[in-house]
Amino acid sequence: MNSSGPETGQAVDGGGRQRRAWGSLNRDQIVACGLRIAREEGMQALTIRRLASELGASRMALYRHVPDKDGLTELVMDAIAEHDMVPPDIEEGPWEERLRRLAAGIRRELTAYPGLVDILMTRAHHGQGALRLVDSVLGILGDAGLCERQAVRHYLVFVDLVLGRCHRELHGDPVDHHRTASLTTLAEQAGDYARLRAAVPYLVELTPGQIFQDELDMLVLSIKAAARPT
Known part of the structure; x- marks a missing residue:
């Protein structure tokens, strides 16, 4: 069972790692993070996996907002x-x-x-x-x-x-x-x-x-x- 994390909107998994609570992710956060990655590392660095890691979210949580890598690229x-x-x-x-x-x-x-x-x-x-x-x-x-x-x-x-x-x-x-x-x-x-x-x-x-x-x-x-x- 997950317990509440030290920050609002986060939870702690069984390994003690913080992750975002389900439903706390929104499109503005995805865009802001995607823009930062693209500016610092280039458009090729924009992937669902990378963004999920940066946001502390699951890939399934991102798929609620963007269908795939191409969709993420279009959004940014x-x-x-x-x-x-x-x-x-x-x-x-x-x-x-x-x-x-x-x-x-x-x-x-x-x-x-x-x-x-x-x-x-x-x-x-x-x-x-x-x-x-x-x-x-x-x-x-x-x-x-x-x-x-x-x-x-x-x-x-x-x-x-x-x-x-x-x-x-x-x-x-x-x-x-x-x-x-x-x-x-x-x-x-x-x-x-x-x-x-x-x-x-x-x-x-x-x-x-x-x-x-x-x-x-x-x-x-x-x-x-x-x-x-x-």
Whole structure:
């Protein structure tokens, strides 16, 4: 027979180990613990067994809230999208600034959770948080003056830009200095290619963050051109 543990909501099993009392676990606790594990150790560390151990609960107790590992991953991804990616002031300010803030929030969170970009590159995620994110992007593009057809097109470009940039930064960005080191060395040694030699100092100083901002600049210009009255 189990006896009451020293903390509310816990019990002590026959081996003297504390475990959570049946029915004391809720979804918010699962999400909070899942977010912590994913941020510290990566999305691949999210398993029912690991979460149950962290929460002091049985796996059966978790199955009351999430069906399996994929369901747990979806729950955590949705929490990230809903609470961390969309800034609270997303409806305030010029549309260009709002689009940039949203892009920065997505990039920040995608790089904060190891493995999250890889999941999003290989499968769709359409939870409530993701739907709110998509709706926010479409709202900004509508405020920029795009019709629905144009907004959808530029939404897809926006997603491709942000996800693609994050994936490249995490898996071998071609603009990283170590990828361009041999090019700059050869350019400095070569007798020809004067234009390339002149570009070396600027090539060396560029960062992935600056490239990200330049890509957003090009997207903003494309949106403005599409919204321009003909």
